[in-house]
Amino acid sequence: MGQLRSVIAGVGAYLPPGVMTNDDLAKIVDTSDEWIVERTGIRQRHRADPGVATSDLAVEAANKALAAAGKTAADVDLIIVATTTPDLTFPATAAIVQRKLGAPIGIAFDVQAVCSGFVYALSVADGFMAAGRSQCALVIGAEEMTKLMDWSDRGTCVLFGDGAGAVVLVPQEGEGTTDDAGLLGFALRCDGTKQDLLYVDGGPSTDGQVGKLRMQGNQVFRHAVVNIAEAVTAAAADAKVAVSDVDWFIPHQANLRILNGVANRLGIDEAKVVTTVDRHANTSAASIPLALAEAVEDGRIQRGQLLLLEAMGGGLTWGACVIRY
Ligand code: UT7
Helix, strand or coil: CCEEEEEEEEEEEECCCCEEEHHHHHCCCCCCHHHHHHHHCCCEEECCCCCCCHHHHHHHHHHHHHHHHCCCHHHCCEEEEECCCCCCCCCCHHHHHHHHHCCCCCEEEEECCHHHHHHHHHHHHHHHHHCCCCCCEEEEEEEEHHHHCCCCCHHHHCCECEEEEEEEEEEEEECCCCCCCEEEEEEEEECHHHHHHEEECCCCCCCCCCCCEEECHHHHHHHHHHHHHHHHHHHHHHHCCCHHHCCEEEECCCCHHHHHHHHHHHCCCHHHECCCHHHHCECHHHHHHHHHHHHHHCCCCCCCCEEEEEEEECCCEEEEEEEEC
């Protein structure tokens, strides 16, 4: 029996032009290029200027994704922005993106699942598509993580960056098999008891401040590889594919050691892992669509190939999804 699938019609990404190298950071905190590269794989990160908002990055990425899909803003009936760095406490950044794009009245809201936000947002959009409630959706991961940094904390400020990535989803009738194009399976997780490992120490209903990012990095690291591998296995089972069938593994870009650790645990060849962490650092919900866009634009990812996306972040949240591109 046929099944409505959410198919990626186009991808796009945007990085603000400002670049901070590890040597730039070594002038601010007690760190070194050698330590950062060895422990994380990060060599540089992009940083948005003051006055440039998350929605500005999102709009740039969205316009590229729309062009790649052969669509215009007028076609969009659903906008989901995955972000943990919204322009304002409200309205949702998605509503601001809708206005800036000139998209018509439709559905627009944000998803807050921190670094796992893009995977969560894809699954939410897939629900609308599968129910026939959207004909053209923009799912965007957009972040300005540098604006949440405590620039005196070398354990966090060297890890994060700014950027945005977007996909355009359209519904397509499939056969209900693993050969269908589109989103094939998900596994989403949250363990709220691990909040203290990674959080921002401010908010509108507590201290009325934006706050700064706090992380017990080595504790998060300990959870990452095991939890992510479990979610990847579960997403593959949900999609009814084998992890070994995957053509491209597109992980959240937090730390090269985590990316490769997950790949090794799952028996995935490191050559199949799309890696941008060296140049982008950790851009939270933006990191997966940024990596996806890079590998689509440079021709690595081809139509018909099987993609596996995974992420882990504050919450703790984590998850994975399988897509036939
Ligand atoms: O996207 C959300 C998910 N986040 C993550 O997945 C991040 C997960 N965690 C990590 O990536 C790693 O834990 C870090 C990169 C954050 C840290 O690496 P680590 O190997 O776990 O180091 P550590 O935190 O255990 O610290 C080891 C040492 C400490 O010094 P002492 O106590 O051994 O003297 C730190 O103070 O490294 C020190 N250190 C630094 N040294 C130079 C911590 N940050 C820095 C730094 N430069 N930037």
